[in-house]
Amino acid sequence: MVLEAQKSAISSATLPQVQVGNLPFRRCWAEINLLAFQSNIAAICHFLPNSVEYCAVVKADAYGHGAGPIAAAAFAGGVQLFAVANPIEARQVLTAAPQARALVFGSLFADELEAFADERMIATVSNEEEAVLLEQLAQRLNRKLALQLKIDTGMGRLGIWHDQALPLYQRLRSSPWLRIEAVYSHLPQADCNLAYTLAQKEQFQSILAELRQWDKGNQRIISHIDNSAGLTTFNTFPNHGIVRVGLLQYGENPMTGTEAPPVAVQPILSWYARVGMVKTLPTGTAISYGGRHTLARQSRVAVLTVGYGDGYGTALSNRAEVLLHGRRCPVLGRVTMDQIMVDVSELSTSPKAGDVATLIGTDGLEQITASELAARSGAIPWEIFCALSPRVKRIYRHD
Ligand SMILES: Cc1ncc(COP(=O)(O)O)c(C=O)c1O
Incomplete structure (x- = not known):
């Protein structure tokens, strides 16, 4: 009680001592506050x-x-x-x-x-x-x-x-x-x-x-x-x-549509991946399996280290956005097991390998919530969280 x-x-309250681990590598991880x-x-x-x-x-x-x-x-x-x-x-x-x-x-x-x-x-x-x-x-x-x-x-x-x-x-x-x-x-x-x-x-x-x-x-x-x-x-x-x-x-709103949550709460989980490589591809290039996205113009494309093997489901293909350098960047083509491609043409400076992209969370003035990913993929926010696979390292913060 x-x-x-x-x-x-x-x-x-004295916060529990939670093992953060020594992070041998960070490709795709979640930070939980x-x-x-x-x-x-x-x-x-x-x-x-x-x-x-x-x-x-x-x-x-x-x-x-x-x-x-x-x-x-x-x-x-x-x-x-x-x-x-x-x-x-x-x-x-x-x-x-x-x-x-x-x-x-x-x-x-x-x-x-x-x-x-x-x-x-x-x-x-x-x-x-x-x-x-x-x-x-x-x-x-x-x-x-x-x-x-x-x-x-x-x-x-x-x-x-x-x-x-x-x-x-x-x-x-x-x-x-x-x-x-x-x-x-x-x-x-x-x-x-x-x-x-x-x-x-x-x-x-x-x-x-x-x-x-x-x-x-x-x-x-x-x-x-x-x-x-x-x-x-x-x-x-x-x-x-x-x-x-x-x-x-x-920290997620359980109400469907635009209704406010019964109590104001804050998201506690952020989900990140890194830029693996960036390249410029010509107009007409088909991106990813099944060729479900074709570039309408020459584009700068970043490959990120997250895929459906991490819980970023294929229903997000061509639908979701990620945050990079504080801006929204659309996911191009089908989500693959370990990687996704995003369009970074609109960023004023090109991202580089190692940069961190936000899948859920805040970057600058932009925010992506589990509810947004759910709405974009025909899922529910409960499912977005539960989908995060064991490969996604959980890091616990106390601030
Ligand atoms: C029996 C029962 N009670 C409570 C809950 C909590 O629901 P919510 O996450 O919407 O608060 C659940 C979740 O599925 C449930 O199955």
């Missing part, structure tokens, strides 16, 4: 009532930002609850933040069950089969196990469908081996469909009322439904006890 005292401690990350969490917590617990969503290697350093920085900033997709991710996070707890969003499998013997890991239960599995583990361990019950209010993914939630809740409550720690649901359209989201939230409220009506002994059932985009309607309904924040804490 990020309490008031912890909020103020965030700015002065952990101080900006902590500021984003502080800003989101400031927006929330003190009674609300902040759950940092750090699945998929913290959306490509690096689960270990991100979890350690969040924990140093007061976060004690994390959410991940599976037990392996949970272990990674709990190694970096040993005093924290990790909610596992994903399905429960018999062959992964033993992981939940770790009391810091919380399983999600969506049906009878998962309840039985968890009960079996609890019996083997001879102690109660905590769980969170997931209710599907309109995502069509995990969770018990809402009109069958009460019997499952009753069954879990009457088990001597299980303890329901919270009940949660998920919002699939909070970024783009207000009416749908409000209806879903109402549906969730009425289920919670039903559960409370049956369960006189547990009137204060902890509940949660808000993700980053859900925070835009956080104040519309009686507050839930937890919020699960992913994209927003990494």
Whole structure:
């Protein structure tokens, strides 16, 4: 829980010592600003009532930002609850933040069950089969196990469908081996469909009322439904006890289109590559595989050390721009595995081998965000971050 005292401690928190490494080479790398990350969490917590617990969503290697350093920085900033997709991710996070707890969003499998013997890991239960599995583990361990019950209010993914939630809740409550720690649901359209989201939230409220009506002994059932985009309607309904924040804490806007983010945050990740060579090519030259770009004039072309092997997807071919010397330069032709070509004809001085190009981040007055790359390639910003491959060295900064 990020309490008031912890909020103020965030700015002065001792930052985790993260291994930067000695950078044997830099061809394509991402710089992640952990101080900006902590500021984003502080800003989101400031927006929330003190009674609300902040759950940092750090699945998929913290959306490509690096689960270990991100979890350690969040924990140093007061976060004690994390959410991940599976037990392996949970272990990674709990190694970096040993005093924290990790909610596992994903399905429960018999062959992964033993992981939940770790009391810091919380399983999600969506049906009878998962309840039985968890009960079996609890019996083997001879102690109660905590769980969170997931209710599907309109995502069509995990969770018990809402009109069958009460019997499952009753069954879990009457088990001597299980303890329901919270009940949660998920919002699939909070970024783009207000009416749908409000209806879903109402549906969730009425289920919670039903559960409370049956369960006189547990009137204060902890509940949660808000993700980053859900925070835009956080104040519309009686507050839930937890919020699960992913994209927003990494400094990206979760809203579709031009809608402002629910809280002002700053990007924390910059992505760079270097100029490998520069050459002047004649009018009519076909650039890259498939000849999908032909030069309409004599052009100066720079070859950059990034490709789809780094996560710069082919959907960005002929569509994206990079920043060089503070100016936008268009990507020419198809993105290849290790390199892309960009048009640098408009730059007043020619770049040279070794110069740094910005793929995501700021250079002078220009900025490219993950949202921009997503819009240009028909993707979503979550996907742009997650696509960054292991070849892209992550460098952690604290300024
Ligand atoms: C169940 C659940 N809750 C919360 C989140 C966080 O979403 P966001 O990154 O939009 O904040 C996710 C992410 O996909 C999720 O699957």
